[in-house]
Amino acid sequence: MENQVLSIRGMTCAACAQRIEKTVRKISGIAQANVNLASEKLFVEYDDQTVELPAIKAAVAKIGYEVVEKSDDSSVTIPIGGMTCAACAQRVEKGIKKLEGVTSVSVNFATEKATVVYTPQILRLSTIRETIEKTGYQVLEINKANAADEDKVRKQKEIRTLWTKFIVSAVFTVPLFYIAMVPMLTQYGIRLPYPPGLDPMNYPLIYGLIEICLTLPVLAVGYKFYTIGFKSLFRGSPNMDSLIAIGTSAAVLYSIYNTWQIAQGNFHAVESLYFETAGVIITLILLGKSLEAVSKGKTSEAIKKLMGLAPKTALVIQDGKEKEIPIEEVEIGDIIVVKPGAKIPVDGTVINGHTAVDESMLTGESMPVDKKEGSVVYAATINTTGTLQFRADKVGAETALAQIIKLVEDAQGSKAPIAAMADKVSGVFVPIVCVIALIAGIAWYFQTGGDLKFALTIFISVLVIACPCALGLATPTAIMVGTGKGAENGILIKGGEALETAHQIKTIVFDKTGTITEGKPTVTDVLTTGGILADTLLQITASAEKSSEHPLGQAIVKGAQDKSLEVLQVQSFESITGRGIQAQILNQTVLAGNRKLMDERSISLEGMEQQSDQLAEEGKTPMYVALDGQLAGIVAVADVVKASSKAAIESLHKMGIEVAMITGDNKKTAAAIAKEVGIDRVLAEVLPQDKSNQVKTLQAEGKKVAMVGDGINDAPALAQADIGIAIGSGTDVAMESADIVLMRSDLMDVPTAIHLSKQTIRNIKQNLFWAFGYNVVGIPIAAGLLHLFGGPLLNPIFAAAAMSLSSVSVLTNALRLKRFKATR
Structure with a gap:
């Protein structure tokens, strides 16, 4: 059987997903087909001897959709x-x-x-x-190989340039503002020292020309507002720079005109100079841009830390000697030496040595992990004690670290559905603001009987106070910090949609084996009918299970090995999905499995049912063994519950989340495990192919459902769930189907992920509230709404200050998420 996770184009609703599922399931050779509308994924399990992938794609194409393999x-x-x-x-x-x-x-x-x-x-x-x-x-x-380093250098240069521009601008703006404000303050009885020869009443032309000389350097420093702003305006897609360019240009041109009027002898025109307004606006916006650049840099600190983890060189054995080479030159198959205290350069398998490796930078787990021959090691982890030799298996973009960085980068670049409204508003925001500014300016011009100075004040204030930046930064900055914080705690969230949906989860379904339990069961009891010795029954059962990949079967094999029992030759073997196995050993037909298998083969369980029930009530999984159609005994296996399972479920209960467990085990065993950890609902004796249907049933109750699992047979349920959560020790197929990956396989990370989602969405809502609220309140005030009812008129300078601070406040609020603490 083959498993594939495919992407689908053209779905618009749940009915589309159901139609695709029905179509695919009708194809001969299809074992399972599950479609997730949110992620636009199709999980399909099929017999590649009966049907090929192109046939599946063709069948879906006939009903109006396109199925493409991700590699396409x-x-x-x-x-x-x-x-x-x-x-x-x-x-x-x-x-x-x-x-x-x-x-x-x-x-x-x-x-x-x-x-x-x-x-x-x-x-x-x-x-x-x-x-x-x-x-x-x-x-x-x-x-580019060193793109991360170059990006860091580029952004640091950008911050330095912005601060330099702000300082230069401020050097000229401060005296410009001073000489413009002193005459105004004098009218209110406030007298400040004034440079001789600059009194606007006695020397109006000199006063005007000095203001021009002080304004020109400020305009030169802020030249990009004009080159970008007017270019965008002429292309029909004005942006924030366009608003600044139009507003300050109007102020400067109006002031230059009035300076020319002064030169013509109209000395009253000195009262209509707006040079200081343009200068202060540009200076304040440069300050805001500088603070914004610094804050944006802090939001991506998590990804920078991950990128900085990778070592630059590796110590490889070439011609029998150790040689240090750049990390880019390491190839698969190279033998690499790692000494105590050094970072492991690439992923690989240990071939010599024994040590403990600190993997906290990848998994968040503080305890070092023992590594010996055959153990897998990962790039960027730290060798703490002994010297290791390992074979390079994955290099470059294939390493676990590179995959994590890619996952986090993709998540930080994604958009949450909650951002949709902000995106729509941002797309039409600037043109609407330009129209409002123009209408307000014209309206006040006629309202004041032709007072151009007053109308211009309104026009400039509206343009300058509008802030599309705050809207644009509200969602992505919180997602960047939230996903980065998750990565620091070993929780990889694949995108903004997963981050948003997680906070709405009402029911979480846990797979039992390997998720709630350790997934490493051991033989606890061997009971026989009396006609066979316990060790002989264990030997025969282990021999039959040798070819099985099921964890219970492997536990029985290990149990026989621990007793040094010889494995017998198997003539034939058949796995019976969801029930057990059948094998031929020593010319005997061996059946090993659950009650369903025995019932189907009409094997009487008389005399062993009570013992089986007792074992199940103790949380053990009884496996019936029959020889040539007669019950021979029971081999009981127990899987230890993970230390974190009970605490994790308690934390989820405190959040008001219902917890269910799904398993193929019998009801009594499942009930015993559920009782031990405090689970609300038990879905027992569920066949692998039915797990996704159980998730569907819960979703039909109107709940947002998350599924937590690790195995291949969990992949359909992970894809079906509103949020699929794969534990890090699980298979690649499960992790591919999941929306969230827990690197540590610690179930306490499940409530942590939900809590992080709640905190991030709360932060986004706060950001959007302030961003929308700022513009909704600020623009009418700038348009003179308060003045219309006898209130104050907003000065363009204060409008510029408010606009600059709005973006910084949104970024600062997003950075509060850095204080998030994992649930423990």
């Missing part, structure tokens, strides 16, 4: 330079979406990156780059 599409993350606000991100996103061959695109203003999923057979990467550049933005280096 490529995903690329493109760093973009030159974006200044959410409107810029919206413009780039719209441009890329129009390209044929693009499956999905998400442009994140906070990370300054575009994540594009596209079909290489239809669309080239160069075309995507050209599209971004045509919209007026710069494409930085993609998938």
